Amino acid sequence: DSGVTQTPKHLITATGQRVTLRCSPRSGDLSVYWYQQSLDQGLQFLIHYYNGEERAKGNILERFSAQQFPDLHSELNLSSLELGDSALYFCASSVAGGNYGYTFGSGTRLTVV
Amino acid sequence: ILNVEQSPQSLHVQEGDSTNFTCSFPSSNFYALHWYRWETAKSPEALFVMTLNGDEKKKGRISATLNTKEGYSYLYIKGSQPEDSATYLCASRNTGGFKTIFGAGTRLFVKA
Numbered sequence: 738d739s740g741v742t743q744t745p746k747h748l749i750t751a752t753g754q755r756v757t758l759r760c761s762p763r764s765g766d767l768s769v770y771w772y773q774q775s776l777d778q779g780l781q782f783l784i785h786y787y788n789g790e791e792r793a794k795g796n797i798l799e800r801f802s803a804q805q806f807p808d809l810h811s812e813l814n815l816s817s818l819e820l821g822d823s824a825l826y827f828c829a830s831s832v833a834g835g836n837y838g839y840t841f842g843s844g845t846r847l848t849v850v
Numbered sequence: 851i852l853n854v855e856q857s858p859q860s861l862h863v864q865e866g867d868s869t870n871f872t873c874s875f876p877s878s879n880f881y882a883l884h885w886y887r888w889e890t891a892k893s894p895e896a897l898f899v900m901t902l903n904g905d906e907k908k909k910g911r912i913s914a915t916l917n918t919k920e921g922y923s924y925l926y927i928k929g930s931q932p933e934d935s936a937t938y939l940c941a942s943r944n945t946g947g948f949k950t951i952f953g954a955g956t957r958l959f960v961k962a
């Protein structure tokens with residue numbers, strides 16, 4: 738157990754639907770990062786939050802949004818889902834600056850049918 | 851936007867062989883370089899984080915070097931073992947923002 742908890746582990750939903758992925762960072766970590774891994778693709782950076790504030794955005798679609806709550810857990814909301822959104826979504830956390838690397842959760846496997 | 855390149859894409863070695871992979875990254879506004887080990891069906895695990903030009907880090911049979919001026923890092927594995935089979939990811943973060951961009955990884959297969 739890495740200390741980063743992601744739920745659910747698996748999610749199957751239909752096109753056009755909306756889902757919420759949840760991440761609880763490792764205790765003491767203030768930064769949360771979201772990454773997407775599609776088939777045959779590497780880890781694509783989506784968004785970074787630090788202590789409740791958005792710090793950086795990557796190639797995150799407008800249909801996607803995220804937030805980090807006062808208890809530091811984060812949610813990634815995916816709406817108007819398309820088949821191409823099927824992917825493994827990872828959350829990672831770190832202490833400020835990430836100088837000790839990121840700790841990854843086990844990921845949420847999203848399948849859009 | 852950072853562009854992090856890793857080579858080779860995949861590598862097959864025999865048990866006992868030593869091997870190395872390359873990660874190249876933009877040298878401007880460099881902040882940190884991460885290496886991760888990612889086993890199938892698991893999550894990436896941090897191996898090293900390096901920030902200074904000339905940094906060398908070692909963990910057991912695995913070591914890494916960093917050249918921030920020319921924008922590359924090498925990961926070395928000495929005496930590869932089957933349990934070293936995994937994808938090795940590098941990731942670079944610059945000072946201009948708070949993005950850490952991952953390369954596509956090098957997939958290592960070690961045959962017993």
